[in-house]
Structure formats: structure tokens, C-alpha cells
Amino acid sequence: MFRRLLEPSRQITILIDGQAVIAAAGDTVAAALLLTGNTRFRQTAKSGSPRGPYCGMGVCFDCLVTINGEPNRQACVADVREGMEVITGTGAPQLAADRRA
Amino acid sequence: MVGISRSGNDYDIAVIGGGVVGLSIAYGLAGRGLAVTLLDEGDVAYRASRGNFALVWVQGKGIDLPDYARWTMGSAAAWKDFAETLQHDSEIDLALEQRGGVMACLSEKELEDRASQFRRLHNAAPDCANVETLDHRQMKALLPEIGPDVVGGTFCRHDGHVNALRLFGALHEASMRRGVGYRPNAPVHDLKSMADGFRISTSSGEIRARKVVLAAGLGNAKLAPLVGLSAPVRPLRGQVMVTEKLAPFLHYPLGTIRQTDEGGVMLGDSKEEVGFDTGNSHQILGAIAAHAVKVFPLLARAHIVRSWGALRVMSPDGYPIYDRSAACPGAYLVTCHSGVTLAAAHASVISEAIATDIWPETISAFSARRFGDVPETA
Numbered sequence: 001m002f003r004r005l006l007e008p009s010r011q012i013t014i015l016i017d018g019q020a021v022i023a024a025a026g027d028t029v030a031a032a033l034l035l036t037g038n039t040r041f042r043q044t045a046k047s048g049s050p051r052g053p054y055c056g057m058g059v060c061f062d063c064l065v066t067i068n069g070e071p072n073r074q075a076c077v078a079d080v081r082e083g084m085e086v087i088t089g090t091g092a093p094q095l096a097a098d099r100r101a
Numbered sequence: 102m103v104g105i106s107r108s109g110n111d112y113d114i115a116v117i118g119g120g121v122v123g124l125s126i127a128y129g130l131a132g133r134g135l136a137v138t139l140l141d142e143g144d145v146a147y148r149a150s151r152g153n154f155a156l157v158w159v160q161g162k163g164i165d166l167p168d169y170a171r172w173t174m175g176s177a178a179a180w181k182d183f184a185e186t187l188q189h190d191s192e193i194d195l196a197l198e199q200r201g202g203v204m205a206c207l208s209e210k211e212l213e214d215r216a217s218q219f220r221r222l223h224n225a226a227p228d229c230a231n232v233e234t235l236d237h238r239q240m241k242a243l244l245p246e247i248g249p250d251v252v253g254g255t256f257c258r259h260d261g262h263v264n265a266l267r268l269f270g271a272l273h274e275a276s277m278r279r280g281v282g283y284r285p286n287a288p289v290h291d292l293k294s295m296a297d298g299f300r301i302s303t304s305s306g307e308i309r310a311r312k313v314v315l316a317a318g319l320g321n322a323k324l325a326p327l328v329g330l331s332a333p334v335r336p337l338r339g340q341v342m343v344t345e346k347l348a349p350f351l352h353y354p355l356g357t358i359r360q361t362d363e364g365g366v367m368l369g370d371s372k373e374e375v376g377f378d379t380g381n382s383h384q385i386l387g388a389i390a391a392h393a394v395k396v397f398p399l400l401a402r403a404h405i406v407r408s409w410g411a412l413r414v415m416s417p418d419g420y421p422i423y424d425r426s427a428a429c430p431g432a433y434l435v436t437c438h439s440g441v442t443l444a445a446a447h448a449s450v451i452s453e454a455i456a457t458d459i460w461p462e463t464i465s466a467f468s469a470r471r472f473g474d475v476p477e478t479a
């Protein structure tokens with residue numbers, strides 16, 4: 001289980017799968033998710049097996065989540081913003097339905 | 102199985118080049134009971150195999166050379182059995198799909214030009230693959246996501262695609278299981294024809310072999326003259342990019358746009374004469390993306406996760422070169438641009454020709470003699 005090392009300077013509220021979660025300014029979406037105990041960020045496109053952050057630095061593309069309606073965002077390189085909506089556990093996006101032009 | 106070195110560094114056949122072409126031939130030769138070693142250059146090699154678009158493709162091949170249209174068609178037809186055997190031998194699924202392939206045209210002129218090419222080939226060689234011309238509505242039935250700018254296209258039922266990374270892995274695995282002696286980091290410095298075979302000096306020692314096959318892609322240009330052959334090949338760069346993995350929406354591959362079995366969409370098809378530069382450029386990638394979005398407007402919403410450049414191995418007329426040396430019997434040369442499509446033929450017909458030294462009529466049109474700068478071959 002992850003725990004925060006420093007007291008947050010400023011609190012930010014985001015929505016994770018519809019639940020309000022308090023994060024800290026400067027957190028990545030991945031850090032905010034891991035602090036809630038969520039390690040299953042997505043399913044793989046091919047076999048549907050669960051995945052979470054692996055490299056934590058923008059290389060492996062294993063931590064993909066949907067942020068504000070946009071699928072396949074890398075949670076480890078996206079900073080939290082007030083009111084951000086994060087959806088976890090999704091697979092390969094349907095371009096026609098999942099993403100606005 | 103068979104194929105281990107008879108003693109130390111002494112083999113029946115040495116294949117120079119560890120790409121799809123060299124591997125297909127090494128795999129085929131080892132299956133004929135020969136002791137084969139495969140010499141692979143290393144990380145500095147240009148490796149056309151690692152940049153390819155993974156099509157098993159017939160339409161548009163050999164428009165002006167029916168022999169090549171037939172050769173391509175024959176290999177595409179042999180692919181199903183080739184894949185089955187290779188999957189069995191390697192226990193790796195190649196994700197081969199041969200349900201047909203499409204080219205999309207964005208203007209009436211482009212469509213008419215393509216259709217007339219296929220009529221010309223059909224008139225010269227009625228036995229070659231049939232290519233159908235489709236209007237927008239027929240295209241939409243095959244590919245519901247096409248945009249309004251697609252006026253029509255062409256469809257060939259023999260076309261298909263494969264997972265090229267797994268093809269590469271499977272050829273390696275199956276060749277090893279057949280006993281091929283794989284030597285990485287073994288660039289060839291010199292090649293000498295002796296009374297009892299060939300002496301090949303490499304960075305990892307000297308190899309002796311009764312026969313040698315040059316399958317070194319662009320490297321063949323320098324190696325060929327050492328054994329009385331010629332390979333006037335030059336690099337022709339292509340740039341490719343791939344999207345994030347997406348839910349399947351493209352149920353047929355196009356010549357320049359295809360969705361892999363794992364969901365990523367590959368976009369490619371540029372041709373640039375830039376020497377040995379394997380880089381890529383925003384101008385070309387932008388043009389490829391713009392074209393892809395015209396064909397499938399929903400791709401505007403996809404993320405690109407990777408792009409690369411790779412060098413095609415092109416002969417002066419774009420067709421393969423298959424040769425055997427008259428000056429140095431036992432030396433063979435294989436080079437082509439379409440190493441994936443032709444893998445089935447290389448593992449069967451070409452391997453058989455090299456193993457037996459009986460050169461079939463079907464490949465006689467592909468000697469480098471057609472470029473007029475090699476001595477008469479055997």
C-alpha cells in the first residue's frame with residue numbers, strides 16, 4: 001500500500017470512477033490512484049488482462065486510463081486538476097463512440 | 102532435429118543475413134536436412150525486416166512483369182501451409198489473415214489508373230490474380246468507416262497480413278529448433294571461394310561452408326562481387342507510424358493502412374531516396390496521417406504512439422534478384438523488397454533450388470543478368 005511522504009501543500013478534488021477523491025497539487029493521476037489502493041488501471045486490448053503502472057515515467061503505456069472522456073491517457077504523466085474525471089478499468093477504445101472529433 | 106555443424110565451424114550451408122529473407126531460407130534449408138549456419142550482422146544492421154508493413158500482398162505486384170505477378174501469387178497461395186508448419190514448429194501464432202485486401206482511391210482518376218493497370222496485367226497474364234474495382238458504396242460495405250472522399254478502390258481476395266514481429270520470432274525459434282547455428286554479431290568481412298567450399302571471415306571467427314547464400318539485404322551489394330555475383334540494390338526509405346491499440350474497426354488491410362491483430366493501426370507508404378538515413382520527418386509523417394484521415398476520418402481522434410523509418414532493399418526495376426554464381430559454384434544470391442509476402446516461396450522453392458542446385462524456370466527471369474552487368478551464370 002502506498003502512503004504519502006509529504007503533507008500536501010494544496011488539496012485537489014478529482015473524480016475516480018465517479019467517487020470524489022482528495023489528491024494533492026502536483027500529484028500525477030497515477031499517484032492519486034495508487035494512494036486510493038487502485039492498482040488495476042485498465043484491461044489489455046487483446047486479452048482483457050488487468051494492468052497498472054509499470055515504469056511510472058511515460059514509457060511503458062501500461063497505466064492508461066480515461067481522463068475527461070479521453071481514453072488511453074498515460075496516468076503517470078498527467079497531473080491532477082480540480083474536478084478531473086478519471087475512469088479506470090477500460091480496454092481498447094472504440095474511436096467511433098468513445099472519442100469526440 | 103538435424104543440421105548441427107559437422108565439426109566446429111564447418112557447415113553445409115552458410116546463410117549471410119538474419120532478416121526475414123535469410124531466416125526463411127535457413128529455415129527451409131534446415132528442413133531439408135542440411136547443416137546450416139545463419140550469420141547476422143548485429144545492431145548496426147539496417148534491418149529492413151524490422152521496419153516492414155507485414156502485408157502478404159498480391160494486388161499491384163508485377164504489373165509490368167507477369168512472371169513476378171505469378172511468383173507473388175504463388176507465394177501468397179503457399180502462405181497458409183507455410184504458416185501452419187511454422188506455427189507448429191515454433192509454437193508461435195502468426196495471426197495470419199488472408200481474407201482479401203483493399204486499396205482506397207481518393208479521386209476518379211486514381212481509381213481509373215489503378216483499374217487500367219490491372220486490366221493491362223490481366224490481358225498479358227489472364228492466369229494472374231483477379232482484382233475487382235469497387236465504387237464508394239461497395240467500399241463502404243467492406244469498410245464501414247471510410248470517409249466521403251473515398252471514391253472507390255480495388256479489392257483482391259488473395260491479399261492479407263500477418264503479425265510481422267511474431268513471424269520474425271517464429272522463424273528464429275523454428276530455425277533454432279531445426280538446428281540452425283545462429284551467429285549474432287557476425288558481420289562478414291571477407292568471403293573466399295576455395296576448392297572445398299567457402300571461407301567466411303566474420304567478427305566472431307572464420308566459418309567454412311560448402312555453399313553460401315547471400316541474403317544480406319543492402320549488404321549484398323558489397324558481398325556479391327566477392328563470389329562473381331551482382332546485387333545492384335539501393336535503399337529506398339519508407340516511414341511508418343502506429344496508433345495506440347484500438348477496438349477492431351478495420352476488417353480488411355489496406356495497402357497503406359492496416360489494423361494489427363493487437364489493435365494498433367499502422368500507417369505507411371512513403372518512398373524517399375535519402376541514402377542510408379533511417380530517420381523520419383514531420384513533413385512525411387504529416388502527409389501519411391492526412392491521407393489516412395481522409396480515408397478513415399475517425400483516425401483523427403487516434404493517438405500515434407510510435408513512428409520509424411526503414412530502408413527498403415530496391416533493385417533497379419524493383420523486382421527480386423535470384424542468382425547462382427558461375428564463377429564460384431555454390432554461391433547464391435537472394436534479395437527482394439517483399440520479404441514477408443515471399444517468405445513462403447523462399448522457405449520452399451528457393452530453399453529447394455539452393456539445396457539441389459536445380460534452378461527452376463519460374464525464377465529464371467529474376468537473374469541480375471537483366472541489368473546487364475554480371476557475367477553469364479550457370
